[in-house]
Amino acid sequence: MGGTGGRITWPPVALFNADGTPNHANVSAFVALSGKTVNILDVYDAEGFNFQGTRAFDAETGYRSKSMLVVPLRNHENDIIGVLQLLNARKAADGETVFFSQESQEITESLASQAAVALTNNRLIHDLENLLEAYVRTIATAIDEKSPYTGGHVRRVVEIAMHLAAKINAADSGPFANISFSKNELQELRIAAWLHDVGKITTPEHIVDKATKLETVHDRIDLLKTRLEVIRRDHEIAVMKEYLLSKRLALPEALAEEQQRFSRTMNEDCRFLDDVNRGGEAMSEERIRRLQGIASRSWEENGRPRPAINEDEVRNLSIPKGTLTDEERDIVNNHAVVTAKILSQLPFPKKLSRIPDFASGHHEHLNGTGYPLGLKGDQLPLQTRILALADIFEALTAKDRPYKKGKTLSEALEILTGMVEDGHIDPDLFAFFMEKRIHLDYARRALAPQQLDTDGI
Structure with a gap:
């Protein structure tokens, strides 16, 4: 019962009674509290301990408990971490139940110390794995919190990726019917998902958070508006000077209309620059x-x-799509390289050794046009393809990005379909993603009601 083969159904042994006193009536509790070995010839004749549970077990199973040896398990720091309880010593010759001899007790006590070491090591491994995953989640949370606009991105990518992996494990037909991720492989994928953006720790915040084309530490659009206002007022002053020098009694109608036209033009130009600065529409010729x-x-x-708009501002406002210049986009894209560099320095155990490859490859494309290494086809393991799809879908539908509104579900699926046609993402994986309604399950949990404009089926 218990171990790795089944669940333990027996209730735990209480070390203390309800009133807080030591539970010395239970032999296992007594040994755990006192650290003393107990060697009993016959539990039915023993005094000082309550063996009602043992008697009930015997009555239920037909077993006959007799001799019992209970030994404390001490770890390397001499702390008691459990007890070893043996029942019914037997003669080797005929199998007759006998008592535990002094020699048997000494051997058992020696083995108990080894068992305690093994148990402690097992606990340490388990605790270290829990610590690793907790630390990984902490780092991922820090990356998300670095930007108010990407908070929750990593967590959502993990959610989508692990949902997709679970559906693959459950598949009994189709291209993924023969694929089953082991417990270790699922852990490897989960940690890679948590760490896929760890390289962004080096990306400047003003680039990650760049909501408009002119934004650096602050948005420079107000500087441009101020200059245009200066130009408008200079024009108005020039008109008034001309009027004053002419010594006329009233401003000529032509000059008044010219001034009004110029003011309207300046206002329209300000609105145009505002629109261009947001980067929502592609820059046509x-x-x-x-x-x-x-x-x-x-x-x-x-x-x-002085120019109304300087060269750097013109270059930024001329960005064809989005809000990043080529140089800024290279800086952002470099996070995949930094992710690989950071994770490759960590001594992951063998079962988790592919985490750096999975995490740093989520921007690779099947046709080799992705980054950072330009990998393609069979060079991209399924786990990397899962992370790529999860990352893109989350980014398209995210409601908290500074440079765009979250796409509706239909818009996101249309873009993903185009990426399949262009050879960017795995067609089988995307078809499976749709077939198992993973997109819809996620959308219902995470998207705003107005984004749910289709079921995508």
Whole structure:
């Protein structure tokens, strides 16, 4: 009973009574509390201990308990961590039940010390594994908390990845019918999922959190608006100067209309720059030409002409899609390299040795166009493909990203379908993901009601 083969159904032995006094009536509790070995010739004739439980067991099973040896288990620090209880010593010759001899007691006490060491080692291994997973979750939480916009991303990727792995283990048909992740492989995948973004610990926050194209430590859009306001006022002042110098009694209608037109243009340009800065719409050639036209205007600072929008600002506002420049995107993408570098230095046990590869490969594509190594096809294990799909799906539907709204479920699935067609993600895995309704289970738990616009079936 118990061990690795079955669940222990017997209730635990209480070391203390309800009133807090030591439970010396139970022989196992007495040995655990006192540290003394107890050697009993016949439990039915023994005094000082309550063997009602033993008698009940015998009556239920037909067994006859007689001799008993109870030995404390002491660890390397001499702490008692349990007891070893033996029943019914037997003669080797005929199997007759006899008492435990002094020699048998000494041998058992010696073996008990070895058993205590083995039990302690087993507990240490278990405790170290628990400590490792707790530490991993702590690091992942710290990465998430580093940015107010990605909080919960890692946890959600773990949730999606492990749900997908569990469904694969349960599959009895299709391309994954013969695949079954072992307990160790599931642990390896789970830890890799928790650590897949650990490299972002080195990514500057102002890049991770870059909500607009002009954002650095702060959003520079207000500087541009201020300059345009200066240009508008300079124009108005110039008009008024012309009027004053003409010594007319009233501002000519043409000048008044020109001033109003110019003010409207400045206001429209400010709204345009606001829209461009958010990065929600791709930059067409027409939008870039308009941006360059605004940038060609100038204003004066201490008598020196200054551009309305400088070169760096034009470059940032001209970003075709999203809010990151090529250099900033390279910095963000480098987190996969840093993840591999960090994790490869950790002495993972053999059963967890592939964690660095799984964690750092979640941006690789089946067709070799991903990063950091450009791996493709069979070079990408199933665990890496699972993490890639989980990471992309979570990122597409996330409600807390600074640079975009969370996609609706239909939009996310359409994008993922396109990525399958482009050779980025595993087609069999995505089909399985859809077939088992993993996307829908997650969406119902994690997405906003307005994002649930389809069941995707």
